[in-house]
Amino acid sequence: xxxxxxxxxxxxxxxxxxxxxxxxxxxxxxxxxxxxxxxxxxxxxxxxxxxxxxxxxxxxxxxxxxxxxxxxxxxxxxxxxxxxxxxxxxxxxxxxxxxxxxxxxxxxxxxxxxxxxx
Amino acid sequence: xxxxxxxxxxxxxxxxxxxxxxxxxxxxxxxxxxxxxxxxxxxxxxxxxxxxxxxxxxxxxxxxxxxxxxxxxxxxxxxxxxxxxxxxxxxxxxxxxxxxxxxxxxxx
Numbered sequence: 001x002x003x004x005x006x007x008x009x010x011x012x013x014x015x016x017x018x019x020x021x022x023x024x025x026x027x028x029x030x031x032x033x034x035x036x037x038x039x040x041x042x043x044x045x046x047x048x049x050x051x052x053x054x055x056x057x058x059x060x061x062x063x064x065x066x067x068x069x070x071x072x073x074x075x076x077x078x079x080x081x082x083x084x085x086x087x088x089x090x091x092x093x094x095x096x097x098x099x100x101x102x103x104x105x106x107x108x109x110x111x112x113x114x115x116x117x118x
Numbered sequence: 119x120x121x122x123x124x125x126x127x128x129x130x131x132x133x134x135x136x137x138x139x140x141x142x143x144x145x146x147x148x149x150x151x152x153x154x155x156x157x158x159x160x161x162x163x164x165x166x167x168x169x170x171x172x173x174x175x176x177x178x179x180x181x182x183x184x185x186x187x188x189x190x191x192x193x194x195x196x197x198x199x200x201x202x203x204x205x206x207x208x209x210x211x212x213x214x215x216x217x218x219x220x221x222x223x224x225x226x
Contacts, residue, residue: 035215037161037217044204044217044218044220045153045155045161045204045206045217045220046217047214047215047216047217050213050215059213061214095160095161100166100172101166101167103151103166103167103207103210103215104149104151104163104166104167104206104208105151105153105161105163105206106163106166106172108160108161108162109160110159110160111160
């Protein structure tokens, strides 16, 4: 059974950085692209980043490129999201997701809350 | 960017059929995926590649996609189907993933 568990969520001040982690189990981690998807309070889903199984390729929406960085450690079955220069608009529940195929998100973690506020 | 338009809400009586649409320019040329999100829970994929269902998703949930509209159909609706439903596509030209705004399904 696929299991994904996010950690690292916290309350941070604007301008600060935060790193999220996602521990994966139940599948061969390096065989799958992984992603982060976020959901602001009361809002819809927003794709944040995707990384290939090898970690050699990563993708971001234009609005986040340069501030957010996705990475992975296949030896530890762990996915990361480094978030810099955080803003109030980054406040959201951040989900770790496993791509079923590159086009979609087959499994999701329970999410971790990041609150950006002074 | 690829805009996906969903109605904010759909209401249906128990036992009836709910239809949720997802509009996009030539969306029929893309694979559409659907997710169900119940309050306080993570999303769950209910349809992928327009019409396929993951294991554990009942046959009364089905998808279709043609021209400028994709559709998620839930037949014999019951209270357990109340949730937010999101459509999603991948634009392979830009390697970007897009979600619709979500539709809240209410069972009357």
